[in-house]
Amino acid sequence: MxxxxxxxxxxxxxxxxxxxxxxxxxxxxxxxxxxxxxxxxxxxxxxxxxxxxxxxxxxxxxxxxxxxxxxxxxxxxxxxxxxxxxxxxxxxxxxxxxxxxxxxxxxxxxxxxxxxxxxxxxxxxxxxxxxxxxxxxxxxxxxxxxxxxxxxxxxxxxxxxxxxxxxxxxxxxxxxxxxTSRDFAKYHPGGALGKRLYLRVSDLIKKNEIPKVEETDSIAKVIVEISEKRLGVTAVLNNNNLTGIITDGDIRRMLSKTTEISKFTAKDIMGKTPKTILENAMAIDALHIMEDNSISQMLVLDKKDNYIGIVHLHDLIKEGIF
Known part of the structure; x- marks a missing residue:
């Protein structure tokens, strides 16, 4: 040898x-x-x-x-x-x-x-x-x-x-x-490669809940909404107009400072500049935005800028894109 x-x-x-x-x-x-x-x-x-x-x-x-x-x-x-x-x-x-x-x-x-x-x-x-x-x-x-x-x-x-x-x-x-990449997608519809080329945000959110609260809703209602919809986040609306976002992280940070939640409403703790994406955007674009901003969820809007749901990092993982 x-x-x-x-x-x-x-x-x-x-x-x-x-x-x-x-x-x-x-x-x-x-x-x-x-x-x-x-x-x-x-x-x-x-x-x-x-x-x-x-x-x-x-x-x-x-x-x-x-x-x-x-x-x-x-x-x-x-x-x-x-x-x-x-x-x-x-x-x-x-x-x-x-x-x-x-x-x-x-x-x-x-x-x-x-x-x-x-x-x-x-x-x-x-x-x-x-x-x-x-x-x-x-x-x-x-x-x-x-x-x-x-x-x-x-x-x-x-x-x-x-x-x-x-x-x-x-x-x-x-x-x-x-x-083109579109032609390539036609011949590669299966697997992660194909999904990166044709899967859109609208395809990912179909089965997701649509968590939402009003600005005037109590923190208790916010907690219930986030827990029941199980996406770790809720949108905040004012007469159906999107004004903010609250994540479970926002809730934890608030509770680390005070337990008197009855004094606050959704508007008091919401983030006022939520990251959003249009429903017809490519799923891979949603992933890039999440990666760039170190977030795990995004609010999804229709072409009229109406809030219609949540795309979660787990959705991308499930489809093999991440």
């Missing part, structure tokens, strides 16, 4: 080997890349991404990235393609083929069939002089000097290079399509 002290050294060498290879890819981007992007952009079909072995694994990730950024794509395993799955390729589809060597038997069998169907091929290969490199319509150079594997065998640096070129394609297409 080798010295365990070499672990950190090996890890650093692996990262540096791959990062240097990735940095060099920028020098290999040429007109082939530009023409491939433009052809995919103007294509009426989908993008079919194929490969074999570790390249197939990378292909599935490239497909996921393309789909999530506005370019319809499907994965087709190169070995399965020549045993029936070639039917996935339709008339206007563009095929991206991944192969480090560009000379694997499956690729050499697959390429002629794709060409015979009239589909264009984008090659991502470390060997531009390979069979794939020479027969593709657009060849993207994914050259790496060596794998991170000490035996220079296990696909490591080469698959990372393929992945990065796939990302570069996807982002170029995203920019050219004018793909």
């Amino acid at each position: 080798k010295n365990i002290n070499t672990i950190i050294k090996t890890a650093k060498e692996t990262i540096l080997t791959e990062s240097n290879a990735i940095a060099n890819l920028a020098n290999l981007i040429d007109v082939n890349f530009e023409e491939a992007v433009k052809f995919i952009l103007n294509s009426n079909g989908r993008v079919i991404v194929t490969g074999i072995g570790k390249s197939a694994n990378i292909a599935t990730k490239i497909v996921a990235t393309l789909n999530s950024t506005g370019t319809p794509a499907i994965f087709m395993h190169a070995a399965d393609a020549i045993h029936g799955d070639l039917g996935n390729v339709q008339k206007d589809d563009v095929v991206i083929c991944l192969s480090k060597s560009g000379n694997t038997p499956e690729i050499k069998v697959l390429v002629p069939f794709i060409k015979n169907y009239g589909n264009k091929i984008v090659a991502i290969t470390s060997n531009v002089d390979s069979y794939l490199g020479k027969h593709a319509d657009f060849t993207l150079n994914a050259f790496v000097e060596k794998e991170a594997c000490p035996n220079n065998l296990a696909p490591t640096t080469s698959t990372t290079a393929q992945l990065v070129l796939g990302d570069a394609l996807a982002i170029c297409l995203l920019n050219l399509r004018g793909f």
Whole structure:
């Protein structure tokens, strides 16, 4: 067994080997890349991404990235393609083929069939002089000097290079399509990421109580309202017009100074400049305001500035936004 002290050294060498290879890819981007992007952009079909072995694994990730950024794509395993799955390729589809060597038997069998169907091929290969490199319509150079594997065998640096070129394609297409955060939200409706992009304050407050008292109400009534509505806060109104806010913290601070609460009304202890947010604001904006002001609740207003409820930090936590 080798010295365990070499672990950190090996890890650093692996990262540096791959990062240097990735940095060099920028020098290999040429007109082939530009023409491939433009052809995919103007294509009426989908993008079919194929490969074999570790390249197939990378292909599935490239497909996921393309789909999530506005370019319809499907994965087709190169070995399965020549045993029936070639039917996935339709008339206007563009095929991206991944192969480090560009000379694997499956690729050499697959390429002629794709060409015979009239589909264009984008090659991502470390060997531009390979069979794939020479027969593709657009060849993207994914050259790496060596794998991170000490035996220079296990696909490591080469698959990372393929992945990065796939990302570069996807982002170029995203920019050219004018793909916005709203578009992104359409393809990512689930999970915290999607919710950050589409969830609004009005969606969060639907099930919440609406605590409120009048300026002239007693402190006892204020305490009851805050306790019953269980949001740690109540709005203070004057003839339905919002004038202030009282939190459970305000109650505690008052009681630390006096217990003669009968002498006071809501107006006496309320905060007169409550933080508010409109109901159609994004939930993520509510979170930012709470963070910036170190608060856990905000009063919500409709478009006419009428008080309609409370958004609480717990609502954001429950939705996975915080």
